[in-house]
Amino acid sequence: MFETVLIANRGEIACRIIRTLRRLGIRSVAVYSDADxxxxHVRLADDAVRLGPAPAAESYLHVPRILAAARETGAQxxxxxxxxxxxxxxxxxAVREAGLVFIGPGxxxxxxxxxxxxxxDRVAAAGxxxxxxxxxxxxxxxxxxALAARAAESGFPLLVKPSAGGGGKGMQTAASLAELEQAIxxxxxxxxxxxxxxxxxxxxLVERPRHIEIQVLADAHGTVRHLGERECTLQRRHQKVVEEAPSPAVDTALRARLGEAAVAAAASVGYRGAGTVEFLLAPGGEFFFIEMNTxxxxxxPVTEAVTGVDLVEQQLRIAAGEPLAELPAEPAGHAVEVRLYAEDPARGFxxxxxxILALDWPEGVRVDAGVEAGSEVTADYDPMLAKLIAHGADRAEALARLRAALETAVVLGVTTNLGFLGALLADPAVAAGELDTGLIDRLPEPGEPGSGDARLAPALVAADAMLERAARAEAAAADDVWVRARGFAVGGAAPPPRRRFEVRSAAFAGATDHAVAARAVTARADDGSAWVHTGGVTAWLAPEPRRAALDARLAELGRAGAPASPELRAPMPGTVTSLGAADGEAVEAGRTVLAIEAMKMEHRLEAPVDGVLELAVAVGELVQRDQLVARIRPAEAAEPEDRPGGPERPAEPGADPAQHASHEE
Incomplete structure (x- = not known):
C-alpha cells in the first residue's frame, strides 16, 4: 500500500478521500488554488501545496504544477x-511517465x-x-x-450531446428544427x-425514462464485479439532484441483467478501478447504455451505505495491485442522497x-461537505456545497430521515436549494418512487415569497430582534448623544418601530405537518441584511427604508398593463460567451441576443420587445448579477451616442474566448 497520496482535486471530494487515507494510515497531500x-480540505490534509491563481487552467488543470507538487511531497x-x-x-x-501511480483506469x-x-461503438460490439x-x-x-438536416430526418425529440466530457455539461434538447438550430x-x-x-x-430522446447506473470494480488481474445500481432519475437540466440505492424500479432479475451489461462494458476496455456504467431504463423494462464514467x-456514498464497501479504499487497493475482494450480492437497506447547491430556485436555479455566515449540519445523516462557516462561495468552481446522505431499513425510512435532516440543516449567507430539496422529497410521486427524468421540469417553478407570507412570520420576528439588539449595542457604544438617544415618549423611552423587510430569498424545507423546533439561528451580513433559520425556514431579509417601501408600492400601482422592460440584466455573475446579434441590429422579441456562462450553466437572454439592440458588454467580459448588459429601443429612438455601456463596442458574434470552465460533475 502507498505511504503518501496526493489528491488532485478540491472541496468535498478531497475531504472525503482524505478521511479514508487517514483511516488507512496513509499520508495525504492536498493541492489548492488561491481561492481555496x-x-x-487544505487544513484536513497532512500536507498542502499551492498550485496557482483561482482559474482552474492555472491551478487544478495545470498538470506540470500538480506533478511538481507530488514530487516535492514524496507522493507515490x-x-x-x-x-x-x-x-x-x-x-x-503524464502521471505514469513521472513514475507515479494514477489511481484510476488505464x-x-x-x-x-x-x-x-x-x-x-465499443460497448455495442460487446453486445x-x-x-x-x-x-x-x-x-x-x-x-x-447539414447536422440539422440529418437530425430532422431522424425525427424529434432529439438529445444533442458533446461527445467529450460528461456530467450533462453542454447537453441540449430539441423538439423541433427551430430549437435544434439553436441547440447545435x-x-x-x-x-x-x-x-x-x-x-x-x-x-x-427516450420519453419518460429512468436513469439507472451500475457501480463496477475491476482489478488488474482481470476480475470485474458490480455493486448493484443507483437511481439517478431526479435531474434538472441533466444534472443529478437526488440519488438513491437501490432503485425502486429494479428487481433482482433486472439487477442481474443490468449488472451483466455493465460488466461487459467495463471488460470491453480492460477496465481497472472504480467506474460507473449509466443506462436509460424505458417504462417497459428495456434499457440502453448512455456512457461510462471512468x-x-x-x-x-449511497452505494457505500447499502453495501458497507468503502469505494475509495477499493480504488487504493486495486491501484496497489491487490486482487478484488468478495463483494455483497444484494443491497442492505436503502440510502438516499441530495446535492446541496449554492443556487436560487426562485431565479431559475x-x-x-x-x-457563508453560519453553518450547522444535521445529526443522524452522513454529510460530505467542502465548506464551513466563513467559506467564500465564488463563481470559479462548481456551486455544490455538500451532499446529505440518509440510510434506513427501507426507502420510506431513508426518505423520512433525509427530510428531517433538511428541516434542521442551517446554511446562512448564501442562497441554496435547501427548501427546494425538502419540497421535492415530499412530492407524492417521489415518495411513491414513480420517477422519470422529466419529473422536476414538470413541477411548478418555485415562487418568490413576499414579506406577507405567513410562513415567514417567525423569521421576520427573529430578524427584527437581531437587528434591534445590534442597533442597541451600537448606540450604547457611540460617543454622539443623538445616536445614543434612540427615541423618547412621555413617561419613558419610545419603543422602536417594527422594521419592514424586503425578502431577498426564502426556503421552506419544512414540508411535514409536524412543528419543527423553533430554534432561531441568525446572522448579520456586512450590508446590514439579516439571515435567519427557524422552524425549517431559511430567509434572507433586507431592512426596507420607509421611503423605499413607499416607492415600491407606488411602482406596483403603476405596473399593471405596463409594457415589458426593454433592459436586459445579467441573471447571475459569469462570462459573456456569445452574442446572437450585433450592436445596432434590429431584433424581434424572443430572439437570443447573448449568452452568459458560470458554474457549468449557460443562460441565454432573449429580446423582451421588438427594436434595435444596444449592447453594453462584449464577448469574454465578466458581468455581475443584475448588471445591465443590453437594451432594446424602438428603431426611431435608438441614437448611437446614447449607448448604455459608453463607447460603442464591436460585435463579436463568432468569437469564443479562451476561458476556464468548471469540469466538475
Missing part, C-alpha cells in the same frame, strides 16, 4: 477525485470511454444495448446546417470551452455566491 487557500500516487483531470487520458499518461479505458461516440442515434464522423465536423451551436460552444473538443452526438461518482 483557507478551504477545509495521485488520486484525481472526480471532475477536472479525473478522466483525462493525457493526465493519466489510458485505453479513459480514451475510449471519454468520447461518447467511441464508447457507444450492450445502445440508444438509437448518430454522430459526426471521427475527426470531421459537419456543417451545422450552444452545445458546440460549451463543449469547445469545457473539453477542447466540439464533436457532437445525436440520440433519440472515475468515482458524486453519488457513490441560477448560481449564487457569497460568504
Amino acid at each position: 487557500a483557507g478551504a477545509p 500516487a495521485i488520486h484525481p477525485g472526480y471532475g477536472f483531470l479525473s478522466e483525462d487520458a493525457g493526465f493519466a499518461r 489510458e485505453e479505458a479513459l480514451h475510449v470511454m471519454g468520447d461518447k461516440i467511441r464508447a457507444k 450492450v444495448p445502445t440508444v438509437p442515434g448518430f454522430a459526426e464522423p471521427a475527426g470531421e465536423r459537419m456543417p451545422d446546417a 451551436p450552444a452545445a458546440r460552444r460549451i463543449a469547445r470551452a469545457a473539453f477542447g473538443d466540439d464533436a457532437l452526438l445525436f440520440e433519440r 472515475r468515482l461518482q458524486v453519488e457513490h 441560477l448560481p449564487a455566491t457569497g460568504r
